[in-house]
Amino acid sequence: MRIVLLQSIKMNLMDITKIFSLLQHDKEEEDTDTGEKQALNQAVYDNDSYTLHQLLCQERYKRFINSRSGWGVPGTPLRLAASYGHLSCLQVLLAHGADVDSLDVKAQTPLFTAVSHGHLDCVRVLLEAGACPGGSIYNNCSPVLTAARDGAAAILQELLGHGAEANVKAKLPVWASNIASCSGPLYLAAVYGHLDCFRLLLLHGADPNYNCTDQHLLARVPQPPTLLEICLHHNCEPEYIQLLIDFGANIYLPSLSLDVNLQDNKGTALLLQARATPRSLLSQSRLVIRRALHQASQPQAIDQLDLPPVLISYLKHQL
Structure with a gap:
C-alpha cells in the first residue's frame, strides 16, 4: 500500500512539473512589448476577423499567435475567440496556424472553453481542426463531463462522434479518489435530468452498470452503487430506468436490493417487471x-x- 501511494505521489509530482513547464511564460516574450498581444486580443474581442487577418499576415504579430495574455484567466487568442463564440476569428486564427490544443493557465484547451460556454459552432470547427475531444490530460475535468452536466446534447453528440470517451471520469490521483469524486457523465446526465444526454452516452458505449469503470477504484469501495440504484435514489423518471434495462444493465446485481413496498414507484415497478420477465x-x-x-x-x-x-x-x- 505504501509503495502504491509513493508511486502515485511521484507520478503526481511529475505531472505538476510538466504542467508548470507547459504554462510558464517564455523569457523572450516577457521582455517584449505586449502591444502586439493586446492588438490580437482586441481584434478577437471586437470580433473583427478582417483586422485579425491583417495583423497575422505580419510576422511581428503572428509570432504571438499562441501567447497567453489578458486579465482573469490568461489564455491564447484562440481561447478568447472560443470563449466569446467569435467563430470567424476562430477560423482566421486556425487558418494562420494557431495551436488548436493550446492550454490556458488552468490547463484547459480552447475546445473545453467553447463547450463550457455552449458555443456549438466553435466546438464543431475546433474538432474538425483536430482538437482532442477529451480536452487536456493535465486538466481534472473534460468536455464530455461538462456537456453531460449542462445538458448540451448537440455538443455532446459532436464530442462523442469525434471519438470522445463515454466512460470518462474526473482525473484525480487514486489515493484522493472515491465514488463521489469520480462521477462519470452518465451519472451527471441522470442527476441533472438530461435524458437526451443520458441516451446519447449509452448509444456511444457508456457502461449501463456502473458510473465508474476504473477497476482499481471500484475495488476500493465495498459496495459501489450501480446506475440503477443511483437513478432510483435520485427519483429519476422511469425513462432512465427503461434505458438502462434496454442497454443491458444487470438487473440482478447483488448490491441492488428493492423493497417490494416501493412498487408504486414507476421506476421500481419497471425494474421489478424486468426481473420477472425474461428478456x-x-x-x-x-x-x-x-x-x-x-x-x-x-x-x-x-x-x-x-x-x-x-x-x-x-x-x-x-x-
Missing part, C-alpha cells in the same frame, strides 16, 4: 450486435448492415 430474443440480439460493433470500434456500422430499415431503427434504439 426477449429480439432484445438480446440487439445487445449482442451493439456490443460486437462497439468492441470493433465501429458503432456507426449499424447503418451498413443488410437489414430492413425497421430493424436498423430498432438497433439504434429509435423505436
